[in-house]
Amino acid sequence: MTRRPHRDEAPKAPKDTPVNSTVVPFDSDTSPALLERLGHLDVPERWKTVDRSAQSPHLVAVPGSDGGQWFAAALVTARPHTAYLKIVDAVGDAPAAAAAVVEHGRRQGLAQVKWEGWTADHEAAATAGFVPLSLPLTQSATEDGPASGYVRWLHDAAVPEPPYYGQTTHFTCGAVTALIAQTHMGTLARGDLDREAELTLWRDATNFPACEPVGLGVAVRRAWPTSAVTIHLDTDEPVLLDHLPAEEQEWRALLQRTSRTQAARIGVPVDARRLSITDIRTTLDRRESVLLLVSLADMLGFDVPHWVLCHGTVPGAVVIEDPWANASNGDTWVDAHLLPVADASLDAMAAVSAERARGAVTIGRSPAPLPES
Incomplete structure (x- = not known):
């Protein structure tokens, strides 16, 4: 009987016969x-x-x-x-x-x-x-993708497979990437990755309706107090607000300042250095997770800030989970799941807002208990 490879193993590729195509x-x-x-x-x-x-x-x-x-x-x-x-x-x-x-x-x-x-x-x-591929727990709000999918890696490196969960709203990508990360690392049970968890975490993290890096990092630490969380944001200014009129920006900026105060109070560091692709790879090599804020302009054609989960590496590329699939151009969960993005391309995508700021949240495996409040 042929043994089916474990999902975390790199299946041995069959010998390829040259094909005239x-x-x-x-x-x-x-x-x-x-x-x-x-x-x-x-x-x-x-x-x-x-x-x-x-x-x-x-x-x-x-x-x-x-x-x-x-x-x-x-x-x-x-x-x-x-x-x-x-x-x-x-x-x-x-x-x-x-x-x-x-x-x-x-x-x-x-x-x-x-x-x-x-x-x-x-x-x-x-x-x-x-x-x-593991079947998706749910698909994106507008998607009707195939009932199954398959993958073949073109190298011998193993890439462990997280569950795929498509965000059920247009604005909960940050919460979903955090939930997938915690499920992948074993902190959250797979059965607890559902819409209630998605909306609950989003409600705690949102800057209405988006999740900015500091608010998301604070919400992750609150939800999982023993997770080691670091926020990465290379600007002191509010982010993800430049598309809004001035009166809308003002109160959201106040909420972002409040998030920074909360981060300091509960011991979540905010690293002001620009997170490089080398830094991301180093974090992933420790089997930790990176929630990365990117623009969808290059991949899907619209310059909208969006959270993805970086969870693995292969030669020349970082493997991400994207909780959104754009059904209007044939994009499905098969595209968005276990998605390799070349290092240089990911580096270009990971700059948002008019200031081209870079935001991320890293989640470690080591315990980091909350300080006394």
């Missing part, structure tokens, strides 16, 4: 004609229902021995400025199509290939060296 841009109006000879017209029809143009959709196809008719093809996309590819579907000889995408990813020096489970089955995925 061709890569062409996908066009929802003309590409289906290229696939008609495969006899899978139901899949191309579904491909046309979403505008995937923001994710560079393309076909990776495997021609027959005569170099003519394709006998396998995959629709492939990815978030911009990341280090992975995603197979939306593979048609024809699915394992052959997946093998071609893996080779395509290797040629680009990427960290990972994923495969959405719309039509993929476990046997086909396993044949191509993919392992199942």
Whole structure:
């Protein structure tokens, strides 16, 4: 009997046989004609229902021995400025199509290939060296993603898999990343990661409606008094307010000053140095967590501040959990879960507001009891 690898192990990659493949841009109006000879017209029809143009959709196809008719093809996309590819579907000889995408990813020096489970089955995925992703506990508010997904890392490093939880509102990303981090580190039971926990932590951390770094760090320490928490913010000024009118900024700025007072009172340090990618990697190497404030402009096309969880590293990239998936461009939980982002790209994303400030909250494993108040 074949032993199924533990989720925290790096599965031994099968020997890859060189694949003769061709890569062409996908066009929802003309590409289906290229696939008609495969006899899978139901899949191309579904491909046309979403505008995937923001994710560079393309076909990776495997021609027959005569170099003519394709006998396998995959629709492939990815978030911009990341280090992975995603197979939306593979048609024809699915394992052959997946093998071609893996080779395509290797040629680009990427960290990972994923495969959405719309039509993929476990046997086909396993044949191509993919392992199942843990199913999401919930999906983002606007998302209707596949019921399953698969991943194949293109290196031998192990990346432990946190649970995936999609934020159920547009504004609870900070609370969700903290909850996923504590679940991943064993501080919070998986069964306690739910909407009540999401909204409860957000209510304690919010600057209405966003969570700024100091308020989030204070709320995390209050919720888990034995967790070692450090807030990183390289400005003394209020953040995440520049889009608001002056009268709206004033009272939120007051709340942020109050959060700093609370941090000092309960012993949560606020580190004013700019947290570097090297610092993030060092923290993750200690198997600690980094809640990082980023802009979604590069990955999803809108310059909105957003919290992600950094929880692992691979050569050249940091692995994050993003609690939000943008369904309007074909983005799903499979994209957002175990998402590798190249170091330089993450460094560019992690600057928000007009001041290009960097905010983060690190959560350690060592006990740090609250001081007497």
